[in-house]
Amino acid sequence: MFKTLATSLTTFAFIVMGTTGVLMYFHILDNYTKELHEILGLAFVAIIFAHVFFNWKAMKKYFTKKIFYISAGIISAVSLGFILNAPTGPNVKRILINSVLGNPIEKTAVLFVDSYDIAKTKLEAAGLIVEADKSLKELAMINQTSPFVIIDTILKK
Known part of the structure; x- marks a missing residue:
């Protein structure tokens, strides 16, 4: 039951986070989405940990696959690119x-x-x-x- 709950929560939190993220990017309904996105984002982190915990056996197998490391490399490179190109100076x-x-x-x-x-x-x-x-x-x-x-x-x- 906990495994199914963790997966379901992860799925629906991801849908809301993705939707609010896109709305925020295009500044649509900003007054409504920012706080939801931020608070649910914090909850999403906890939900992801629960998902990994309850699915650890399957996750361990996934971590040994080449595609896992390719995905990690792509996300790391994109993230690093944003960090290195972030504006400097005063906020x-x-x-x-x-x-x-x-x-x-x-x-x-x-x-x-x-x-x-x-x-x-x-x-x-x-x-x-x-x-x-x-x-x-x-x-x-x-x-x-x-x-x-x-x-x-x-x-x-």
């Missing part, structure tokens, strides 16, 4: 996000709405504490929420 996305989340909301609110006053009104209407000299990170801590929840609140019509 621009991280710098941008840290800048937006780390500077006072009075300055960064205009990235989301026309003025700080509009952002403040929306946040206060949602029951959040707002202080002009506090960053989104600080406001998130004060309000015991995520900075992204605060941004989402500002963006709501």
Whole structure:
């Protein structure tokens, strides 16, 4: 039973991971797929270990075949190619996000709405504490929420 369950979970997790990966690549339904892909990806690792554990006898035979080593070589070469060609230097996305989340909301609110006053009104209407000299990170801590929840609140019509 465990062998069948591990194989079934591996199959369906692979289908979801593959589908969400393709959707993310083409930026289709990004708001829905990213978190599912990341969390299920972590679960997928555990599921794969269970699959290997419960199918170890058959897997050992497979590991002795030439095609296993050819496959390992191809995947390793492709992975190494991506690693060696990865951009170097600062992570621009991280710098941008840290800048937006780390500077006072009075300055960064205009990235989301026309003025700080509009952002403040929306946040206060949602029951959040707002202080002009506090960053989104600080406001998130004060309000015991995520900075992204605060941004989402500002963006709501």
